[in-house]
Amino acid sequence: MKGTQYAFGNGYTDYSNNVNASKEGAQTLYYYSADFVGNSENTKSSNFTVDLTAPKTNYEVVGINKDGTILAPSAKLKLTSTDNLSGVRTTYYKFDGGSSKGYYGQVSTAGLSDGEHVFTYYAVDNVKNMEGGEGGVSAKTFKFYLDKIPPVPTHEVKGDQHKGRYHYISPRTTIALAATDNKAGVKNIYYRIDGGERNVYGSEFKMTNVRGVHNVKYDANDLVENLSSNKWINVFMDNEAPETGIIYANPQFMDRDTLFITSRSNISLKTRDDASGVKSVEYNIDGGAFKAYSQFTLPSEGYHSMQFRSTDNVNNKESEKSSSCYIDNSPPEIFIKFSIESIGTKKGLPLYPNYTRMYVAATDKKVGTEKIYYSMDDAAMALYSSPQTLDASEMSRFRKNKKYSVKVMASDKLGNQSEKTIEFYVGKDSE
Numbered sequence: 001m002k003g004t005q006y007a008f009g010n011g012y013t014d015y016s017n018n019v020n021a022s023k024e025g026a027q028t029l030y031y032y033s034a035d036f037v038g039n040s041e042n043t044k045s046s047n048f049t050v051d052l053t054a055p056k057t058n059y060e061v062v063g064i065n066k067d068g069t070i071l072a073p074s075a076k077l078k079l080t081s082t083d084n085l086s087g088v089r090t091t092y093y094k095f096d097g098g099s100s101k102g103y104y105g106q107v108s109t110a111g112l113s114d115g116e117h118v119f120t121y122y123a124v125d126n127v128k129n130m131e132g133g134e135g136g137v138s139a140k141t142f143k144f145y146l147d148k149i150p151p152v153p154t155h156e157v158k159g160d161q162h163k164g165r166y167h168y169i170s171p172r173t174t175i176a177l178a179a180t181d182n183k184a185g186v187k188n189i190y191y192r193i194d195g196g197e198r199n200v201y202g203s204e205f206k207m208t209n210v211r212g213v214h215n216v217k218y219d220a221n222d223l224v225e226n227l228s229s230n231k232w233i234n235v236f237m238d239n240e241a242p243e244t245g246i247i248y249a250n251p252q253f254m255d256r257d258t259l260f261i262t263s264r265s266n267i268s269l270k271t272r273d274d275a276s277g278v279k280s281v282e283y284n285i286d287g288g289a290f291k292a293y294s295q296f297t298l299p300s301e302g303y304h305s306m307q308f309r310s311t312d313n314v315n316n317k318e319s320e321k322s323s324s325c326y327i328d329n330s331p332p333e334i335f336i337k338f339s340i341e342s343i344g345t346k347k348g349l350p351l352y353p354n355y356t357r358m359y360v361a362a363t364d365k366k367v368g369t370e371k372i373y374y375s376m377d378d379a380a381m382a383l384y385s386s387p388q389t390l391d392a393s394e395m396s397r398f399r400k401n402k403k404y405s406v407k408v409m410a411s412d413k414l415g416n417q418s419e420k421t422i423e424f425y426v427g428k429d430s431e
Contacts (some may be wrong), residue, residue: 006031024052024085051085054131055123059142062106064224066184070145072224076106077142081123081131091123114148114182150226151181153189153218155233158204162313166213166236168276170314174204175233179220187225191218211239211275238275241318242310245270248325251414253367259325260367262414263299269308276313283308298327331418332362332369332410346425349403354426360384362410362418370415375407384408402426 004015007030009023021027026049034040058080064072081091081103091103096118103121122131122139132139155177160170179186189201194214207214216233249266252259261267271278281293284307298304305324311317339357342350362369372384403425411417 002034002036004031004033021048021050024050049085051083051125051127051129053084054129055081055083055088055091055125057081057091057121057123057131057140059119059121059140061144066147066223069143070147070184070224071109072226073110073146073148074225076108077119078106079103079121083123083125083129086126086129089124089126089128091121093119093121095119109146112146114146116143116145118143145183147183147222147224147226149182150228151179151186151220151222153177153179153220153228153231155216155218155231157233157235160314162276164277164313167234168238168314169207169235170316171206171209171237171239173235173314174206175216176204177201177218179228181220181222184223184226187221187223189218189220191216207235207237209237209239211237213237236275238273238312238314238316240273240275241316242271242273242278242312244272244281244308244310244318244321246306246308246321246323253413255367260328260414261298261325262416263297263301263327263329264415266295266297267306268295269293269310271310273310273312276316279311279313279315281308281310298325301327301329303327326366328366328412328414329416330365331416332364332412334372334408334410334418334420335361335363336406336408336420336422337361342424346427347403349424351425351427353428356426358406360408362408364412364416367413370411370413373409377405378407381407381409 005012006015006019007013008019008021008027012030015031019029026047029046029048030043031045032041032043060078060080061068061071061075062078063075065075077093079091079093081088092100093103093107094100095112119142120139121142124130155175157167157169157173158176159173161173162168177189177191179189190198191201192198193208193216201218207216213234213236215235217230218233219228219230221227247268247270248259248261249268252261252265254260269281269283271281282290283293284290285298286304287307290307290309293308303324303326305322307320307322309318309320337359338352339359340352342352344351360372360374362372373381374384375381403423405421405423407419407421409417409419
């Protein structure tokens with residue numbers, strides 16, 4: 001055989017090596033062979049298509065995401081590869097420089113850690129054209145952040161509050177909720193009071209104004225629907241003010257609607273609050289300025305009024321109460337009278353006959369006389385009971401020229417005491 005001739009888009013050329021098909025698209029190759037004596041075979045042809053272009057692959061984020069670059073753990077990556085000639089043979093992908101894997105369906109991101117990642121992908125067609133060049137070294141990439149961390153919700157109790165056995169609040173107290181998120185950002189904060197309806201938080205709110213224990217359950221989600229765990233606020237609604245009463249110590253005496261006491265009588269305020277507890281007690285006297293309470297007395301005689309009030313630890317204020325009393329520090333006035341006028345004087349003292357009688361009495365302006373005692377010539381004090389009278393001459397057995405000293409003491413119903421001493425002679429001799 002002399003040789004082979006072929007034509008591939010141009011005139012015939014001697015065939016000496018493999019024919020290079022460098023033009024993409026449908027091609028026809030013409031060829032024949034001839035021997036040394038001029039015999040040539042009939043021209044033959046072959047039709048084929050040259051594919052020089054690699055496939056093209058695009059990605060799509062399927063599921064929850066923000067701005068296409070922050071993905072939820074539930075999001076998946078979808079690849080679509082196309083090839084115009086020979087067709088796609090295999091599509092490959094990998095995460096963060098790992099080993100390439102064949103793509104056979106949407107790729108889950110759930111197994112990745114929270115943070116930044118690189119998704120690399122490419123395809124190979126049926127004539128081994130490789131997207132991204134030989135070995136896929138220039139393959140396409142998609143950089144994204146996988147957000148697996150939910151928001152962190154917090155709360156703040158604002159206004160009246162006190163921590164004791166419970167976290168006490170008042171009807172004026174408000175609850176503020178907030179949340180922070182590491183990446184995608186907070187979408188909503190949710191809360192429910194006492195197991196009620198789940199609400200989207202918008203602004204500070206107040207608790208149910210019913211005395212007792214209440215709770216708030218709250219959580220938050222971010223823009224890729226990561227939901228935080230539940231948090232709780234437990235509080236005690238204290239919507240009742242303290243109750244304060246006044247106690248007057250002895251001595252005291254009640255006459256109709258007036259209470260009589262003395263400056264020795266301590267005055268105490270007793271207050272009670274069954275929830276947050278008493279914070280302060282105040283009082284004033286006769287319309288003066290309020291001041292912090294401690295046990296007190298009223299020194300000046302006369303009528304007095306007092307106002308008092310208490311505040312608890314969540315600032316519930318008691319309405320002012322009042323009480324009044326009369327301070328009586330004045331003892332009875334003692335009166336000593338004789339049944340006859342003196343018949344003279346002796347050593348500067350009155351002289352009475354031995355048949356005289358001495359009368360003792362006492363009056364008190366406010367509460368009345370309670371008891372009268374007497375002592376003659378330094379004897380022990382004895383109770384004087386009216387209407388009996390003292391007959392000095394009988395008790396002294398009618399001695400003449402006898403000097404007598406009589407001490408009288410009177411007390412009223414409050415124990416205010418007065419004392420009076422009188423000296424005189426009984427007999428016949430005078431100066």
